[in-house]
Amino acid sequence: MASTAIAGDLEDDAICSVCLGYLTEPVTIACGHNFCRACITQYSEGKGTGTPLTCPQCRARFQKGEFKPNTQLNNIVQKIKQLGLKPGKGQKKDLCERHEERLKLFCEDDGETICLVCEKSRHHKSHTVVPIEEAAQDYKEKLQGALDPLRKELEEALVLTSKEKKKTTEWQRKVKNKRETIVGEFNKLHTLLREEEQLLLQRLEEEERETLQRLQENVTKLSQQSSSLQQLITEIEEKCQQPVVKLLTDVKSALSRYVSDVHCSYILGTGSAVMCAQRS
Incomplete structure (x- = not known):
């Protein structure tokens, strides 16, 4: 089983990916892949002038005419041919499931790869059929063509994204x-x-202090006045209780002094004077 796998790998290396047959006059291009000289020459000439040449397998670029003959690989191919193996027997995935023939064609109508026997069948007889490599190349070009507008759209989206990010940053800065x-x-x-x-609290505090001080002074003065008046009232009441002779003794002098004391009370406070006057 191991020898069969090795034989399959050797067979794969001996097949040209362009014609899908055994390599004829194999040549190597810059990327290291091998092709028939005629196949790669025809492939190169089929490209338009100015179009870069790319490897049919890995798409790496190479220059027209830069082919190196691969003598050793040619010898291996010849030995494989002597074994009588048909190309592709080691690659079941590249064989037609119905006819076990190499898939060399592509049906455009059904969009599937077919073999030469399928092409002759009633189902594919009226269909458009092209070589598989040609179809692959055409669809690669179509896919590449589809990439250009997508890349352009992506570029525009990235530019708009960058602008919106700048707007976001600018707006955040303004905010x-x-x-x-x-x-x-x-x-x-x-x-x-x-x-x-x-300032208002300070003014209020000063006003409060001054007002309280003034009111306290008034209370003190009124208290003194009240005390004086109380004493005067007591003296007058005592005078009135004296016997007639004693009451009349020096009564004018006493009365004059009482009037003088009332006048002093008036000077201490108008309200007190009024009170004294009312009591008189």
Whole structure:
């Protein structure tokens, strides 16, 4: 089984990926892949002038005419041919499931690979059939053509994305600056309001202190006046209780002194004087 696998690998190396047959006059291109000289020459000439040449297998670029004969590989191919193996027997995946023949053609109508026997069948007889490599090359070119607008659209999307990111960054910067401005202005207002608050509280405190001091002084004066008046009332009441002779003794002098004391009370406070006058 191991020898069969090795034989299959050797057979794969001996097949040209262009014609799918055994290599004839195998040549090697720059990327290291091997092709029939006639196949790669025809492939190269089929490209238009100015179109870069790419390897049919790996798409690596190579220059026209830069082929190197591979004598050793040619000898291996000849030995494989002597074994009487048909090309592709080691690659079951490249064989037609119905006829076990090499898949060399592509049916455009059904979109599937077929063999030469399938082409002659009733089903594919009226269909458009082309060589498999030609079809692969055509569809590769179509796929490549589809990539260009997609790449262009991707490029435009990336440009728009970049612009939107810049707009986002710019907007965030503007919002940040405006936020800092608002906070700064309100901090100033808060500072002014705190200063105004402190000033008003200070003025109120001074007014409170002065008013309380004045009121306290008034209370003290009124207390003194009340005490004086109470003493005067007591003296007058005692005078009135004295016997007639004693009451009349020096009564004018006493009365004059009492009037003088009432006048002093009037000077200490108008309200007190009024009170004294009412009591008199």
